[in-house]
Structures are given as structure tokens and as C-alpha cells.
Amino acid sequence: MKREIELNITLKETYFELLANTVSYSYEEILTKVAASIQQIMDAPYVAFYLYDSWNKTYQLITDAMDKTIYDSKQMQTGKISGESFEFIKNTDAYTSSSVIELDTNDVKGMLVITWKEESSNQSQLFSGIIKTETEKLLDIISQNNKNEAEASNHRTLYDFTKKLFSLNSRSTILQEIINGLENRYPEFTFDILLSQDSEADHTLPVKTIKYSDDATKQVSTQAFLSGLVQIEDRVNEKNTCVYAPLTGRQAVYGVVKITAPKLIAFTELEIAFIRQFAEIAGKAIENATLYQHSEHLVADLKLINELTQKLNSNLQLSEITKLVRNQILNICHASQVGFIYFNEASNREYNILTGSTAYFTTAEGHSFAEHLHRNNQVEPLFSGNYKMNGTFSYQSVMVIPMRHSGENYGLIAIMHEEAYFFTFEIYKLMQSLVQHSALSIMNTILKEKLEMSVITDYLTQLYTREYLEEKINYHMQTDENGILILLDIDDFKQINDTFGHKTGDQVLTQISSIIKEHTDTEGVAARWGGEELAIYLPNADDLVGYQLARLICELVKDNTDPGVTLSCGVSSWNSQMPDSADQLFVRTDQALYDAKNSGKNNIVLSR
Structure with a gap:
């Protein structure tokens, strides 16, 4: 009993000292020191660590402390090893028995092989239990430290990847960076990006369109796309393993990234989590670029509407668009004042007077009029030649035309003159048509400028990046x-x-x-x-x-x-x-x- 207690205390002290210096040693160096310590404490001629390699599905010799004359092999194929014999240990007169101690913790699976001298062999089972308990505790702590370091490294990698991708607006460039990131992480693997829509990516990139059919729904790639969850496929005939990670954005799933290992391997939970986060970042970047490019296409398409719209779209700055519309209105109907009142995010709680409005709308009276229209929820067109409002108001002829698109009311254009009944009904209808054609251009330009600003603006502080x-x-x-x-x-x-x-x-x-x-x-x-x-x-x-x-x-x-x-x-x-x-x-x-x-x-x- 005394011998067992001494062994327990000695192991605890030895392992504690090793843990106190883990920063100074690599994982293999720590196991080497553990093996040497056990050999010294037990006076054992042979001690070796074999750890299970989940990627290669084999037990690998990590380190040993031994008499080289009893050692035959450096690798043993997968299999459960137990009992008092180990096939590649040569029993001799001096070494009468050996123990294979199975090590199984939350994150580590392996074996500790010990040969015993004759005087210790009768207590080998008892000693093995003590060694197993204390060694598993040590491996658990070391494994958790290594896992924490790996997670921290993954976070840094993902942060750098996010920073790079979110600064890009081109889908083609983003797809290239996704492939580059995967190749840096897994240099021996191959990759495919399966997109839900056609892409103008470089033809040299491994980019394909995901298939839609009854048979396609049985494919693992399609399951990943439809479920939004990472899928793993061990392809026995091809002798490889594939991981399918959905490219998930905030609004939709834009495709699947396929990662193919050159052989059958078991991906760890930590690696699967990294791949999932990598794909989510890639999906959001694709989404951002899609939205950005879509807004550009919308603005460009407006050039086909009419001559006015072509002029508006020839310059994408909001201030110039509102200036063009203002001048057009002033020239057509000889109004005294024109104001662009924009409802923030269609919230009906706040409004802005857009640049391009006439100077009147920068005055207290102008703001009071805009507030009056906003407060009264002016969503229907207004045409009046004898407009009345409480307080001081200098204009009798007023046209208020909502800026609408897809059923949403984004704001108003107010057109005014001091004289009563100054505007004809024909002018009013013309202004409605002009605003209808202009509203989409104004809204898309606001959206585009917001998107452009979001790329160079920090979300929290609203300062530049x-x-x-x-x-x-x-x-x-x-x-x-x-x-x-x-x-x-x-x-x-x-x-x-x-x-x-x-x-x-x-x-x-x-x-x-x-x-x-x-x-x-x-x-x-x-x-x-x-x-x-x-x-x-x-x-x-x-x-x-x-x-x-x-x-x-x-x-x-x-x-x-x-x-x-x-x-x-x-x-x-x-x-x-x-x-x-x-x-x-x-x-x-x-x-x-x-x-x-x-x-x-x-x-x-x-x-x-």
C-alpha cells in the first residue's frame, strides 16, 4: 500500500512540474518527459506513448524511453489493444511482462506501453491503474490548453479572412480569395465552389452551378444547400472524404463550398467549426458583393427609361441627381421652391431634407413645413392652389408628390409657388410622371451610397475604417x-x-x-x-x-x-x-x- 501511495504522490508532483512549464515545451516534448519520468520512477526498461491519429485512423508512436533491442515497429494499425502482451515487444529473461494501458480522455485517445522487470511484474496491474488515472488527467489538461490555442489561432485566421473579404466588392475577387484561403489552410486538399446562381468568376477557378433536380436532392451538396448545415461524406469507393459547407448570408444561402481530402479522414469538431465559420464569412461577403453589384445594375438600368433618367444616371452622386431633378422642375413649372424630403429607412419617425432642395428648406419655416407634412403622414399626392397651414406660410400653390417604389413610400417632393392656383393640372400630372421616373433613381443612389459608405465605415462608431x-x-x-x-x-x-x-x-x-x-x-x-x-x-x-x-x-x-x-x-x-x-x-x-x-x-x- 505504501508503494502505491508513494507512486501516486510522485506522479502528481512530476506532472504538476511539467504543467508549470508547458509554455516552454511542445506537446511531444512533454510526452517525452512523461515517458522518461515513468521509466525512471518505475525502473521500467521500456515506456512508449502511442496516440490515435483521427485523420489517418492509425495509432502513431509519439515518443519512447526504451532499450532499443526490444523495439521493432514505429506504427501499429487501428485496433483495440489490451492484455499483458504487445506483439512487437520482445520478451527476454530480464523483461518478463508488458502492459498496454489504454488512455481515453475527452480529447485524447491512445496507449501507454510499459515493460516491467521481474520484481515489479506482480504489481503491474495495480501500478498501471495509478499511472492511467494520473496520466489521463495530465493529458486532459494539456489537450484543453492545445485546444484553446488552436481556437485562438482559428479566430485570428478568420478575423484576417473577414477583414480581407469584407473590403472587396467584386464577386470574382471574393471567390478567388475563398480558394486562396482554403489552399493556405489545406494545401493537400482540393476544392469546389457550387453556387446557386451563375457567376462571372475567372474560368480557371473551380466554380460550378449547383444542380436542381429530384436526383440532385439526394446529393450531399444539395442537402447542405437546402438545410444550411455542414455535411460530411466518406466516399469509400473514391477513398476520400468530402465536407460540404453552405455559403450562408444574412438573407439566403448562396451556394456550397466543397472540401475534398485526398483520403478517408475524420475531421475533428474543432476543424468542422472552423470550416462552418469560414463558409459563413464567405457567404456574407458574397451577399454583400451581390447586393452592391445589384444596386449598381439597378442604377445603370434606369438609363433606359427616358432622357431625364439617362441624365440622372450619368452622375451617381445623390446631390447631383437631386440638383438635376430640381432644375428640371423649376424649368418646367417655374416653381419658387422645391424640396426633397426623405423618410429615414421608411420608418415614418425621422426625415431628412436632401441636398438639392432650394434654400427655403434650410430655414425654420421650411423645416416647419417639412415637419408638418411628415407629422400628417402625407402619403397621398397633394395638389392645391389655395393651401392653408397654421402659422406663417408664404405659398398658396402646393404640389406634394410621394417618392414611391414597390409599394413603399420613401419620402416626398414638395413643389411650391406664392401665387394662388399657379400650377395647372397638366403640370401636376407631368410632375407626377417626372417624380415617378426620378424616385427610383434617387432611392437606388441613396442605397448605393449607403452601401459604399458601409464598406469604409465602422459599424459601431460610424467613423471610417x-x-x-x-x-x-x-x-x-x-x-x-x-x-x-x-x-x-x-x-x-x-x-x-x-x-x-x-x-x-x-x-x-x-x-x-x-x-x-x-x-x-x-x-x-x-x-x-x-x-x-x-x-x-x-x-x-x-x-x-x-x-x-x-x-x-x-x-x-x-x-x-x-x-x-x-x-x-x-x-x-x-x-x-x-x-x-x-x-x-x-x-x-x-x-x-x-x-x-x-x-x-x-x-x-x-x-x-
């Missing part, structure tokens, strides 16, 4: 004389999240972003650099301007955030007289921010 900021800095460094970059980091932001929750943390970020946007001029670029770091680039500005702006924002943030936070800032500049690059500017500014954080926070450091 880091990629857009870098693009603008590179442009300005080629065309301007100088410029300034400010990096701002929220001090102790983790404490805000830990104390008040991530929702409050997001609110703090949006509060600070609003302050930054309010005090960044139209030439400047305010962006989310990453996490709680924000950035401002000011073209044609020097150190003094940058420092003053950073100081102003720091003070405003300190006094106007709830819960209150402070900022640390790094400021750096460039000028065309000195050799420089955007990357060097980023490094200098980042170092200045680092110095600001290390000098007590709530501080501004100007790079020299």
Missing part, C-alpha cells in the same frame, strides 16, 4: 506638402467593460466618436484604428494644429462622457521636405501613443 484611413494618408502623402496623424486610446477601457459591461463600453466609444466627428473638419479623416484606439488624420496641418486638436478632444471627452473616461494621444507629422512613408508615420505615432500611456495616461505626446 482603418483601411480607408491608410488609403487616404497614402494619397495625401503623394499630393500634399504636410499632414498630421493623431492616435487616441481610451485609458483603462477594459475596466469600463469589466465594471459596467460591454454595452456601456460601446456607448462610451460612440460618445467619443461623436466628439471626434464634430471637431474634425471636412478635410480631415476620423477613423477607428482598432478596439478602443481611434485616429484622426489632418491634411496640410502641422504639429501645433494636431496638438491643439488632440488637447481639445481630450478635454471634451473627459467632461462629456458617461461614465467619464480620459484619453492618451500620440501625435506625429510629416512634410514633403523629408523622406517619409505612411508606415513610418504610423510607427512614430504609435510610439508616441505608447509613451503617452506609459507616462501616466491622460496625456499627449508629440513625436519628434
Whole structure:
């Protein structure tokens, strides 16, 4: 009994010391040390680890500590091994017996092979039980650590993949990047992308159209497409394994990515989860590009309607479209005022006066009139030559024509004149036709600009993305004389999240972003650099301007955030007289921010 207790304690101490140093050792190195420790503790001539390789479906010798004269093979095919014999161990006079200890934890399956000296063989079964229990505990902990590291690596890979794909608008380029990502992950596998619709992808890419038929529904690829779930197929005749992952967007499934292994293998749950997330990201990117390209096609198709629509679509800027429509209205009916009133997201709760409206709609009276129309839910056309409204209103002839598309009311175009009964009914009908033809163009342009903005805008803060900021800095460094970059980091932001929750943390970020946007001029670029770091680039500005702006924002943030936070800032500049690059500017500014954080926070450091 004493021997068993000593063995248990010794193993625990040895394994604990190994766990304390897992960062310093690889998985195989730890198992090597375990084998050597068991050999030393038990005075065993032979100790070896065999672990089950689920991909190759074989037990693989990972490490051993042994007398080489008793060793024959480095690989044993799949099979359950138990009992007191092991076929490739040569029994000798000195080594009278061997044990095969089966190891089976949540994530690890394998065997520990031990040969015993004659004096220990009568207690081998008891010793084996103690060794099995403690070793399985050790492998469980190590396996979980390895799993956590693998998951973290997967998250980084998926983040980089998302960042790359969501910056693209071309379906063909996105499909190429999907294949590139899969080839980097599985260099020995082959891939196919089965899309639900025809694609203009490069013919060299393995892109096909998914089949629709009664027989096709029996195919695993079609099952994955219809169910939206990952499917696995072991094809025994072809001696390979296929994984089918649906390309799922927010609105639909756009196809299936097929991953073919060169042999029959068992994919782990962790790998299946990675493939599923990879395909979901790819599906959303395809969806975004499809929506973006679809909006472009819609705007382009409007050119066929009539001469006015062709002019509208010749310039896709919303301000120019509304200006063209406004001028056309003024020229046709000689109106005094024209206003474009857009209902945000058809919510009937908010409205915007679009650029292109006449100056009247920027006045208090103009806003009051727009509010009156919105509040009264003016969804039907209005034609009046003697219009009355409470309060001051200077116009008697009023035409209000809804901007409609597909049964939805997106806003109004108001046309007015001071004289009573100024507009004829024929003019009113003409204006209805003009608005009908113009409304679709206006709505599609709003949608397109929103889509374009969403690509370069951070969803939470509504600041520009880091990629857009870098693009603008590179442009300005080629065309301007100088410029300034400010990096701002929220001090102790983790404490805000830990104390008040991530929702409050997001609110703090949006509060600070609003302050930054309010005090960044139209030439400047305010962006989310990453996490709680924000950035401002000011073209044609020097150190003094940058420092003053950073100081102003720091003070405003300190006094106007709830819960209150402070900022640390790094400021750096460039000028065309000195050799420089955007990357060097980023490094200098980042170092200045680092110095600001290390000098007590709530501080501004100007790079020299």
C-alpha cells in the first residue's frame, strides 16, 4: 500500500512540474518527459506513448524511453489493444511482462506501453491503474490548453479572412480569395465552389452551378444547400472524404463550398467549426458583393427609361441627381421652391431634407413645413392652389408628390409657388410622371451610397475604417506638402467593460466618436484604428494644429462622457521636405501613443 501511495504522490508532483512549464515545451516534448519520468520512477526498461491519429485512423508512436533491442515497429494499425502482451515487444529473461494501458480522455485517445522487470511484474496491474488515472488527467489538461490555442489561432485566421473579404466588392475577387484561403489552410486538399446562381468568376477557378433536380436532392451538396448545415461524406469507393459547407448570408444561402481530402479522414469538431465559420464569412461577403453589384445594375438600368433618367444616371452622386431633378422642375413649372424630403429607412419617425432642395428648406419655416407634412403622414399626392397651414406660410400653390417604389413610400417632393392656383393640372400630372421616373433613381443612389459608405465605415462608431484611413494618408502623402496623424486610446477601457459591461463600453466609444466627428473638419479623416484606439488624420496641418486638436478632444471627452473616461494621444507629422512613408508615420505615432500611456495616461505626446 505504501508503494502505491508513494507512486501516486510522485506522479502528481512530476506532472504538476511539467504543467508549470508547458509554455516552454511542445506537446511531444512533454510526452517525452512523461515517458522518461515513468521509466525512471518505475525502473521500467521500456515506456512508449502511442496516440490515435483521427485523420489517418492509425495509432502513431509519439515518443519512447526504451532499450532499443526490444523495439521493432514505429506504427501499429487501428485496433483495440489490451492484455499483458504487445506483439512487437520482445520478451527476454530480464523483461518478463508488458502492459498496454489504454488512455481515453475527452480529447485524447491512445496507449501507454510499459515493460516491467521481474520484481515489479506482480504489481503491474495495480501500478498501471495509478499511472492511467494520473496520466489521463495530465493529458486532459494539456489537450484543453492545445485546444484553446488552436481556437485562438482559428479566430485570428478568420478575423484576417473577414477583414480581407469584407473590403472587396467584386464577386470574382471574393471567390478567388475563398480558394486562396482554403489552399493556405489545406494545401493537400482540393476544392469546389457550387453556387446557386451563375457567376462571372475567372474560368480557371473551380466554380460550378449547383444542380436542381429530384436526383440532385439526394446529393450531399444539395442537402447542405437546402438545410444550411455542414455535411460530411466518406466516399469509400473514391477513398476520400468530402465536407460540404453552405455559403450562408444574412438573407439566403448562396451556394456550397466543397472540401475534398485526398483520403478517408475524420475531421475533428474543432476543424468542422472552423470550416462552418469560414463558409459563413464567405457567404456574407458574397451577399454583400451581390447586393452592391445589384444596386449598381439597378442604377445603370434606369438609363433606359427616358432622357431625364439617362441624365440622372450619368452622375451617381445623390446631390447631383437631386440638383438635376430640381432644375428640371423649376424649368418646367417655374416653381419658387422645391424640396426633397426623405423618410429615414421608411420608418415614418425621422426625415431628412436632401441636398438639392432650394434654400427655403434650410430655414425654420421650411423645416416647419417639412415637419408638418411628415407629422400628417402625407402619403397621398397633394395638389392645391389655395393651401392653408397654421402659422406663417408664404405659398398658396402646393404640389406634394410621394417618392414611391414597390409599394413603399420613401419620402416626398414638395413643389411650391406664392401665387394662388399657379400650377395647372397638366403640370401636376407631368410632375407626377417626372417624380415617378426620378424616385427610383434617387432611392437606388441613396442605397448605393449607403452601401459604399458601409464598406469604409465602422459599424459601431460610424467613423471610417482603418483601411480607408491608410488609403487616404497614402494619397495625401503623394499630393500634399504636410499632414498630421493623431492616435487616441481610451485609458483603462477594459475596466469600463469589466465594471459596467460591454454595452456601456460601446456607448462610451460612440460618445467619443461623436466628439471626434464634430471637431474634425471636412478635410480631415476620423477613423477607428482598432478596439478602443481611434485616429484622426489632418491634411496640410502641422504639429501645433494636431496638438491643439488632440488637447481639445481630450478635454471634451473627459467632461462629456458617461461614465467619464480620459484619453492618451500620440501625435506625429510629416512634410514633403523629408523622406517619409505612411508606415513610418504610423510607427512614430504609435510610439508616441505608447509613451503617452506609459507616462501616466491622460496625456499627449508629440513625436519628434
